[in-house]
Structure formats: C-alpha cells, structure tokens
Amino acid sequence: MKNAATNSVVPPGIATAGLAVRLSSVTRSYGKGAAAVTALDRVTLDIPKGTFTAVMGPSGSGKSTLLQCTAGLDRPTSGTVLLGDRDLTALSENKLTLLRRERIGFVFQAFNLLPSLTAEQNVALPLRLAGRRPERGAVLDVLERVGLRERAGHRPSELSGGQQQRVALARALVTRPDVLFGDEPTGALDSRTGREVLTLLRGMVDGGQTVIMVTHDPTAASYADRVLFLADGRIRGDLDSPTADRVAERMTALAVAPC
Numbered sequence: 001m002k003n004a005a006t007n008s009v010v011p012p013g014i015a016t017a018g019l020a021v022r023l024s025s026v027t028r029s030y031g032k033g034a035a036a037v038t039a040l041d042r043v044t045l046d047i048p049k050g051t052f053t054a055v056m057g058p059s060g061s062g063k064s065t066l067l068q069c070t071a072g073l074d075r076p077t078s079g080t081v082l083l084g085d086r087d088l089t090a091l092s093e094n095k096l097t098l099l100r101r102e103r104i105g106f107v108f109q110a111f112n113l114l115p116s117l118t119a120e121q122n123v124a125l126p127l128r129l130a131g132r133r134p135e136r137g138a139v140l141d142v143l144e145r146v147g148l149r150e151r152a153g154h155r156p157s158e159l160s161g162g163q164q165q166r167v168a169l170a171r172a173l174v175t176r177p178d179v180l181f182g183d184e185p186t187g188a189l190d191s192r193t194g195r196e197v198l199t200l201l202r203g204m205v206d207g208g209q210t211v212i213m214v215t216h217d218p219t220a221a222s223y224a225d226r227v228l229f230l231a232d233g234r235i236r237g238d239l240d241s242p243t244a245d246r247v248a249e250r251m252t253a254l255a256v257a258p259c
C-alpha cells in the first residue's frame with residue numbers, strides 16, 4: 001500500500017506537471033477556542049491528471065470540506081491548494097470565482113438544476129455565467145455524451161433522478177473543466193441508476209478527465225483508480241485498484257480503529 005502522505009516530499013512548484021491537484025498541509029478549522037472544530041488536519045495529497053479518485057470516511061470526517069477546499073469553494077485556514085500549477089489560496093475572491101467557472105466542474109447529491117429551464121438551458125448556464133455565448137452544437141454534444149440529446153427540451157420535472165444527474169454532469173462538463181468534483185453524486189440514486197452515472201464518470205476518466213468523488217458506497221468507490229480514506233480530518237490511507245469488498249473491509253477497520 002502506498003501512503004498518500006508520503007507524496008508530500010516534493011516541495012510545491014516542483015514536478016507538478018502531471019498533477020491535477022496538490023494539497024500541502026491543508027487545514028480547515030471552524031470556530032475558535034473550546035468550540036473549534038478541525039475539519040481538515042494538515043492534509044497533504046497529490047492527484048495525477050486523468051485519474052479517478054474516491055474519497056471515503058465516516059460522517060463528519062471532512063470529505064466535503066476536502067472537496068470544497070480543493071475546488072476553491074472554500075478556503076483553507078492554512079496550507080496551499082494547487083490546481084494544476086495555480087495556487088488557489090493565493091487568488092483574490094474575484095480571480096477564484098473566475099477560475100472556478102472556467103476550470104472546475106461540480107456535481108452534488110441534490111442535482112441543483114434550475115426547474116424552470118430545459119436540460120439544454122441548464123447545461124448552457126455555466127457558459128452564460130462565464131460571459132460566453134453558448135454554441136448550441138457544443139451544448140447538444142455534451143448532452144449526447146451523457147445520453148440525453150433527445151431530452152434537450154425537457155425540464156427537470158420531466159426527467160428521472162438519473163437523467164437529472166446526467167444533465168447536472170453535462171452542465172459540469174460543458175466548460176471542459178480540469179477537474180470534475182462530485183460530492184456523493186450517486187447518493188440520491190437507486191443502485192442501477194447510480195451505476196449508469198458511475199459508468200459515465202469512468203468513461204470520462206478513460207478519456208482523460210480527472211474526477212474526484214466523495215462517496216459512502218464501496219461499490220461506487222470501486223469505479224475509481226484509487227480510494228482515499230479520511231477520519232477526523234486526516235488521511236488514514238489509500239487503496240489502489242479498489243474492489244468493493246476491500247473498500248468495505250477498510251471502512252470497517254477505519255470505524256473501529258482508534259484515531
């Protein structure tokens with residue numbers, strides 16, 4: 001087993017060429033004094049481009065915080081986050097917003113589609129927000145990639161949960177982000193529909209996309225190249241080429257191990 005923490009030896013700025021993400025001693029705490037909570041505790045981590053990473057751990061272990069700090073949706077209290085060769089922690093709020101729009105895709109457990117817009121309009125939204133004129137062909141192409149071109153004119157209420165999540169996936173991909181983040185993207189789906197979404201994600205990674213996904217489900221994690229295990233805000237280990245059984249074993253061990 002490779003220890004994720006040992007990836008930290010190389011100082012930032014060196015040998016980052018093949019890396020999508022580098023976290024160096026990232027800490028995120030909330031509150032002060034006795035009430036302070038350390039959601040992430042000096043997390044150090046490299047994620048190579050074109051790989052699929054699953055993040056697992058008990059509830060409250062810091063998974064969402066890790067994702068949000070890595071995606072520039074939240075700022076660490078200390079430490080640095082490199083996306084490619086850009087240090088997110090050094091960017092102004094405005095620059096960070098722009099970078100998020102251009103370089104990052106995010107899908108959530110709740111699909112967060114706008115109910116009054118069609119699938120096509122929902123997918124085009126990030127381009128509009130970035131001040132780009134959405135090309136219809138490009139938007140329909142992304143819908144095609146998720147198998148929903150024929151549903152372009154449908155509103156979310158006219159689509160199943162799995163279809164809505166696929167629209168959300170298309171919306172996250174339309175800007176061609178460097179990294180696609182998912183926070184329990186299959187959490188609200190039944191297992192068959194979840195598998196469809198995971199198969200799509202796997203296919204995107206095989207096509208070169210970098211994906212980082214939080215999940216509670218060992219089967220979902222088995223679609224990844226590597227699973228990171230978090231407990232109490234720290235990385236407790238990782239697993240390459242995971243199978244659902246081995247992931248489940250490690251989760252059980254994590255739950256009983258003293259932290």
Ligand SMILES: Nc1ncnc2c1ncn2[C@@H]1O[C@H](COP(=O)(O)OP(=O)(O)OP(=O)(O)O)[C@@H](O)[C@H]1O
Nearest residue numbers: 030037038039057058059060061062063064065066
């Ligand atoms: N805004 C906040 N203010 C205070 N504490 C917070 C805040 N956000 C998160 N936390 C705390 O940080 C810790 C990690 O939270 P996080 O949401 O990252 O966990 P998680 O692993 O995603 O959990 P879950 O599996 O339940 O989604 C928790 O103890 C949580 O209560």
Ligand SMILES: [Mg+2]
Nearest residue numbers: 063064065183
């Ligand atoms: Mg969470």
